[in-house]
Amino acid sequence: MRPIQARISLGALAHNLRVARDHAGAARVFAVVKANAYGHGLSRARRALAAADGFAVLTLEEAANLRLMGVQQPILLLEGLFGADEVATCAELGLWPVLHHVAQLDWLQRLPPARPLQVFLKFDSGMHRLGFPLADHAAIVARVRSLPGVAGVTLMTHFAQADEAAGVDWQLQPFLSEVADHGLPWSSANSAALLRYPITQGDWVRPGLMLYGASPFAEVPASQLGLRPAMSVHSEIISVQTVQPGEGVGYGQLYRAEQAMRVGVVACGYADGYPRNAPTGTPILVNGRRSRTLGRVSMDMLSVDLSECPDAGVGTPVELWGEGLSVDSVAAAAHTSSYELLCALAARVAVQETD
Numbered sequence: 001m002r003p004i005q006a007r008i009s010l011g012a013l014a015h016n017l018r019v020a021r022d023h024a025g026a027a028r029v030f031a032v033v034k035a036n037a038y039g040h041g042l043s044r045a046r047r048a049l050a051a052a053d054g055f056a057v058l059t060l061e062e063a064a065n066l067r068l069m070g071v072q073q074p075i076l077l078l079e080g081l082f083g084a085d086e087v088a089t090c091a092e093l094g095l096w097p098v099l100h101h102v103a104q105l106d107w108l109q110r111l112p113p114a115r116p117l118q119v120f121l122k123f124d125s126g127m128h129r130l131g132f133p134l135a136d137h138a139a140i141v142a143r144v145r146s147l148p149g150v151a152g153v154t155l156m157t158h159f160a161q162a163d164e165a166a167g168v169d170w171q172l173q174p175f176l177s178e179v180a181d182h183g184l185p186w187s188s189a190n191s192a193a194l195l196r197y198p199i200t201q202g203d204w205v206r207p208g209l210m211l212y213g214a215s216p217f218a219e220v221p222a223s224q225l226g227l228r229p230a231m232s233v234h235s236e237i238i239s240v241q242t243v244q245p246g247e248g249v250g251y252g253q254l255y256r257a258e259q260a261m262r263v264g265v266v267a268c269g270y271a272d273g274y275p276r277n278a279p280t281g282t283p284i285l286v287n288g289r290r291s292r293t294l295g296r297v298s299m300d301m302l303s304v305d306l307s308e309c310p311d312a313g314v315g316t317p318v319e320l321w322g323e324g325l326s327v328d329s330v331a332a333a334a335h336t337s338s339y340e341l342l343c344a345l346a347a348r349v350a351v352q353e354t355d
């Protein structure tokens with residue numbers, strides 16, 4: 001069998017949820033499990049994160065799956081309804097849609113569901129992605145509260161720079177001052193805001209990335225935030241080459257040896273979800289020892305430097321990222337983010353659950 005495998009720790013997921021809760025104060029916690037729980041598996045995440053107060057997903061299908069799995073907690077649809085036909089299902093399954101544009105209000109008005117919905121009304125406080133303009137809040141809140149299909153309203157916004165020096169104040173202060181008049185519950189925090197700005201807690205927080213044990217901050221390792229990596233990707237060396245000075249390795253011959261050296265070929269490539277952009281020098285563990293990738297990542301394989309690993313050979317274990325090597329450090333070397341690496345784990349990679 002091809003030796004690549006992802007190990008997913010249910011204990012780490014549960015631990016990270018406790019860390020999120022410690023930061024949430026009195027707020028309730030939606031575990032954000034969109035994108036197949038950031039690559040960790042929806043069903044697995046819902047079991048490990050069963051103590052969450054709610055779950056947040058993107059699609060009706062994900063929400064319906066969670067209900068089939070027995071989820072009783074509230075389920076938030078982060079982008080709300082994609083069409084008028086979704087109103088009825090939303091009501092049947094007791095889902096909470098985010099409402100962020102006028103057409104969604106029209107659908108609800110035209111087809112009021114048998115069971116009125118709890119809705120999250122999203123305002124754009126500066127990200128300019130989803131949400132009603134803050135300036136329109138009085139009219140929008142009044143309209144939504146008057147809809148017979150709506151049972152309750154929570155106000156919501158999303159931060160563009162919670163992980164950066166610019167922070168959240170420039171968005172949070174306008175949001176709070178505009179919406180305070182309504183006396184409604186509110187929700188704003190993603191992982192970065194939850195970890196760094198207690199003032200963003202509100203009534204519901206929405207952590208995603210931190211639950212999986214990665215850091216939203218470029219300069220702060222996840223371990224320093226008390227988080228444990230939930231996903232570790234392991235494989236093995238399947239071939240060893242000896243290359244001479246001046247000889248190249250892999251497609252494009254991007255790496256050229258300076259001296260005679262041994263090169264290991266690992267069963268992991270971009271079709272497994274490893275970033276093709278990872279350049280020579282991306283960290284990787286060979287038998288627990290830190291080494292570096294060499295040359296271009298192929299579809300099914302990549303090469304590693306075995307100069308410091310004289311005992312390594314065919315069958316030697318390799319860790320691509322996980323408990324021994326943070327996904328954040330691999331992402332940084334590949335000029336991407338841990339979000340992208342976790343979500344990209346390919347379906348062809350076998351998964352083993354661990355405690």
Ligand SMILES: *Cc1c(COP(=O)(O)O)cnc(C)c1O
Nearest residue numbers: 032078158190191206207208209
């Ligand atoms: C994905 C998402 C989150 C979670 O963000 P993280 O940075 O992963 O914590 C929170 N809120 C909304 C609206 C989202 O789309």
